[in-house]
Amino acid sequence: MMQNILEKTLEDHRYWTKEGAVATYIPELSKQKIDALGIYVHEVNGEVYKAGDWNMPFTIQSISKIISFICVLQDNSIDTLYKKITVAPSSDGFNSIVNLETKNEHRPLNPMINSGAIACIELVRGNTLEEKYERILNMIRSLSNNPYIKVNESVYLSEKETGDRNRALAYFMKSTGTIETNVEELLDAYFRLCSIEVTCEDIASIAAVLANDGKGIIDGRELISKKICKTVKAVMTTCGLYDGSGEYAVSVGVPSKSGVGGGILAVSPGKMGIGVFGPSLDAKGNSIAGVKVLESLANKLDLSIF
Numbered sequence: 107m108m109q110n111i112l113e114k115t116l117e118d119h120r121y122w123t124k125e126g127a128v129a130t131y132i133p134e135l136s137k138q139k140i141d142a143l144g145i146y147v148h149e150v151n152g153e154v155y156k157a158g159d160w161n162m163p164f165t166i167q168s169i170s171k172i173i174s175f176i177c178v179l180q181d182n183s184i185d186t187l188y189k190k191i192t193v194a195p196s197s198d199g200f201n202s203i204v205n206l207e208t209k210n211e212h213r214p215l216n217p218m219i220n221s222g223a224i225a226c227i228e229l230v231r232g233n234t235l236e237e238k239y240e241r242i243l244n245m246i247r248s249l250s251n252n253p254y255i256k257v258n259e260s261v262y263l264s265e266k267e268t269g270d271r272n273r274a275l276a277y278f279m280k281s282t283g284t285i286e287t288n289v290e291e292l293l294d295a296y297f298r299l300c301s302i303e304v305t306c307e308d309i310a311s312i313a314a315v316l317a318n319d320g321k322g323i324i325d326g327r328e329l330i331s332k333k334i335c336k337t338v339k340a341v342m343t344t345c346g347l348y349d350g351s352g353e354y355a356v357s358v359g360v361p362s363k364s365g366v367g368g369g370i371l372a373v374s375p376g377k378m379g380i381g382v383f384g385p386s387l388d389a390k391g392n393s394i395a396g397v398k399v400l401e402s403l404a405n406k407l408d409l410s411i412f
């Protein structure tokens with residue numbers, strides 16, 4: 107039954123891949139296959155279902171922000187976090203700089219937008235930025251249960267070469283004291299994390315752990331505490347699709363995180379992790395077909411948390 111639902115949902119919404127556009131501000135991403143569409147469902151009972159281009163690799167992009175955030179929460183108290191970064195939703199785009207100057211005592215509004223995610227990396231445990239980056243990469247590997255996950259070097263180089271907006275955000279944060287470390291090394295870690303290559307299976311498996319209150323699906327071992335899972339799901343719900351989060355909460359209602367690579371990781375608490383991929387994006391940087399597929403699935407399976 108689930109298999110049929112997934113196939114039918116992709117078929118019914120495939121035409122949405124013709125809307126919007128693939129990200130071009132990172133030149134390497136413009137080479138993506140615009141009509142790709144895939145889904146993977148990983149239930150907390152261990153059952154898996156997949157359809158379409160579920161096995162096509164894409165870069166994780168902003169979905170890595172939830173993994174950095176998990177590491178930050180494991181390594182710091184929430185009050186230490188709040189001194190640097192808050193958890194307030196933003197009505198501006200994911201790479202907006204304006205709030206850093208005018209609001210929130212120069213702190214990034216939340217860890218799901220670029221400024222907040224860049225600042226988060228510095229708070230992760232590790233003596234060097236290389237160690238902090240390795241810690242987050244290893245967390246991605248362990249939550250997805252895929253030790254082979256690695257960076258797509260061409261996307262990484264493309265991001266590094268063209269990432270001037272992120273550079274501007276980071277240098278601004280250095281000037282206000284939010285960032286205290288070497289900005290170029292911090293950005294390097296950020297660009298690498300965004301360029302990590304995954305499939306729908308990988309992100310669905312990460313989502314399944316969050317859906318399972320932080321416990322591994324196979325062995326039930328605690329990978330993330332239940333308390334941290336709650337925090338992460340709350341911030342995904344309010345900020346995970348940037349300035350599109352409110353509308354998404356109404357239409358889908360499932361804690362999720364998107365990335366400009368076209369992926370969306372969705373967590374249906376107690377039920378399943380879902381990974382969707384469709385590289386054509388709306389103006390806010392969210393996968394158009396991905397959102398439509400998740401909306402339809404959430405309706406059919408009554409997944410909204412509200």
Ligand SMILES: NC(=O)CC[C@H](N)C(=O)O
Nearest residue numbers: 167168200300365366391
């Ligand atoms: N929304 C995103 O996925 C943004 C990530 C992208 N690497 C950037 O920094 O612009």
